[in-house]
Amino acid sequence: MKEIVVISGKGGTGKTSITAALTYVGRGEILAADCDVDAADMHLLLAPDFGKPTDFYSGVIAKIDTEACISCGKCKAVCRFDAISIIDDKYVVSPLDCEGCGYCARVCPRDAITTPEQNVGQWFISTTRLQNQLVHARLGIGTENSGKLVAKVKAEARSLAIEKDIPYVLVDGSPGIGCPVISSLSGADYVVLVTEPTVSGLHDMRRVHQLLKQFNLPCGCVINKADLNPEFSRKIEGFLQDENIDLLARMPYHPDFTEAITQGKTIVELDGSELPEKIEILWNTIKSKLEE
Amino acid sequence: MKIAIASGKGGTGKTTLSTNLAAYIAQTHPVVLADLDVEEPNSGLFLSGSPIATEDKFKMVPSWDAEKCIHCGNCQKVCNFNAIISLPKIVMVFEKLCHSCYACAELCPAKALTMVPEKIGTLKAYKQGNLHFVESRLDIGQEMAVPLIGQTESWLNDHFPDALLLLDSPPGTSCPVIEATKDVDFVILVTEPTPFGLHDLTLAVETMTTLKKEFGVVINRHRETGDIVEQYCEQNDIPVLACIADSRLVAELYSQGKMMYKSVPDMQQALDNIIRFLHLPGGRQ
Known part of the structure; x- marks a missing residue:
């Protein structure tokens, strides 16, 4: 079993949209885990049944x-x-x-x-509308220990994948560089960075990449909204080359990202754009990187 | 007056709104903008100014004195964060996990642990005209944002006790947001009219309600018809302070790190609405 973690540093780059789309194209071989427990959104696209809810206790007050x-x-x-x-x-x-x-x-x-120990949230082992499994969580309001809840979601996802002989665990990570992110990276086999060609996108990716270097994790990058600012896209590509990071895909700035969220679908389920094919290729590229 | 600009979901336009509002007010009045999104501070990418202060920030962690230690194991027993492990011959400290409660050091019968500073980040302050800009960044590999956010707020209270303070807050609903918003007078929640935006907004609203904060919403990438966030706010009696229309131009200007209120009339209108609603200085009267 191999574990792929998708992170972005900056929020709003399309991380969840891309993770959910990958889950769709690889639905026969992927177990998904939503580790963005602070603002978990995967369930809005994958419609899980919120099966087997378990209270999560951590820390005291x-x-x-x-x-x-x-x-x-x-x-x-x-x-x-x-x-x-x-x-x-x-x-x-x-x-x-x-x-x-x-x-x-x-x-x-x-x-x-x-x-007394605090109930800081709940986690679930769900079946999605795609009939694959999703391990996800809901963090209580204003609670600490989101890093520990992330660790729990990951541990459950891994053991379920091993038990059911599912080859890939795909993790939607959280934004930032602090405890939930560090927690979501532990044990990863490959990290996918989703960025955008904006001053903040590049700045935040640099910081999160420094973190990956500390953990010595192999990674590749998806440049989302690549045509929004071609000059900055080139800058990002230059950075990837200098740092020996795989360029996995360039995705266009496309209205289907918003449209798909609005319809509660993944971007590959809407007809008439180049996105489904690009995601299909991206998934195969990621798999081949794991073979290397 | 202290105003936090926050959002449940990242990437909704918090930093865009913070920087534009600060720069717009600063055309005529003094204002302080602080970037408390210490994990990924971005406000500084959109502003410039002359540096006026740089301070390293620290948290206190225990340091072990092998000679004094009597290996009683009390330090490990009293640490609720697994940050200290007492082995038969040595005591190991995991500084990144330490919450600086001092229990291990102060309860050590042999006084073998002393609290020493460990650097967690850097605070920098800049000035340009009427605008003071303060930014703190967490060092890479440090896990805890909260102590740095707290220290930055103390610094602001010491240096700008009576100023109009705008705080660009971290995203989410957990401890960093609570730390950044707990002492403010008003919270502006920035969101976008998608199911993601709405879902994360409801979490942010729940958080601010728990904190008993007064708050209002700014809808970014607003849609003229069928805006689900607008409908939600109406149903729940939440004031919508301003709407900024969805446009590729805004996204492009943002990508280049440019200010928008000068070239996007919608943005200026939104800022005027916020200024009026909160009785802030500046704007078009």
Whole structure:
């Protein structure tokens, strides 16, 4: 089983549209995983059945039992996150500020502070309308630990692929370079960078590529909206050459990207454009890179 | 006054709106724009100015003193983040996982752990005319954006206590967005009228409601008829501050890193609407 992770650095480059389209053309051999748990959108195109929902618990938040509290102030004194305040003469924890380090509970002389595990979201093993499987998640509002939820989604996807003998796991990663992205990259066999020929697209891809270099991961690049700014497309191609990154495909700036999302379809299901063929070739190119 | 420009989904036009609004107001009035999308800060690509400050930013992590350590294992026991492992002969610290709570160091009976700074990113500030621009970027390989966002906000509070502050926030709905928006007076949510945009907007609305923030929506790539975001806002009594029409020209100007309010009348109109709605200085009166 091989794992391919699609990331972009910058949001809105077409990462999810392309991942969903690849899932469509390779539906007989791909198990998809949506690791953009912060803003998971794959389900809008693949219509999964939200099967087998499982609550995900990770991290803790401190809770003060005001009955047992003797207002000694030790918890407030050790908290580095200003998460404990005095309201109406009572010590209380602000859940949004609490990091879950549990230091306060350890110093409380009356054991008045508990640190219950937090339900930070749900994950699902679904069957999509294409009859392939999708592992995806829904992160709770304002919660931490999205990196851990990403790790969970990936682990479930991998073990399901092995169990069902599915050759490829295709992961829709998250934007940025922080913990959810780092988490989605662990164990990847190949990384697909989706970028666009804009000043931000190039800037963000450079940063995310530096991250890939730290992990020593092989990668290739899809330039989406390539004709939007031909000069910048050439700049990106120059960067790819200098860094020895495979140029996997150039996709056009095409209204079908928006149209497909609006219809709840993937871009390869709309007739009359060059997109289906390009995605088909892209999928075969990615597979051949994995053979190298 | 502090205003955050945020969005559930990335790539909807947060940075375009932030930079154009800041530059437009700065034609006549002082304003500060801060890019808090520290993982991928882009505002600086659209603005220029003379540098006025550069500061490295740090978080505190434990450093182990082998001579003092009595190998009791307490440090590992008290760390909720698996950032410290006590092996029979050595103690290993995983700095990237550390949340700087100080528990391991302060609860060490042998005082074998001291907290030392580790660099996580750099803050830079620029000035051009009425516009101050502040940007923080997270070092590659650092996992946690929140401490850098928090420190940048403290820096802004110290340096610009009474200014009109625009904060270009990170995308999403998890901890970085909460950190960037929790102290602001108003949140502008930028979205686009696609099912992706609408879905992520509903998450952002839920987040801002949880935070008890006042917010409004700006629809980018607006459609004249059947705009699903417009319908959603109407049904949920969410104010739509402005709409910016879908156009290839806007996408092309953005691709070149150019400002839009001068050449796209729609953009200027949108900025005027926002300025009027929030009673901000500047704009066409």
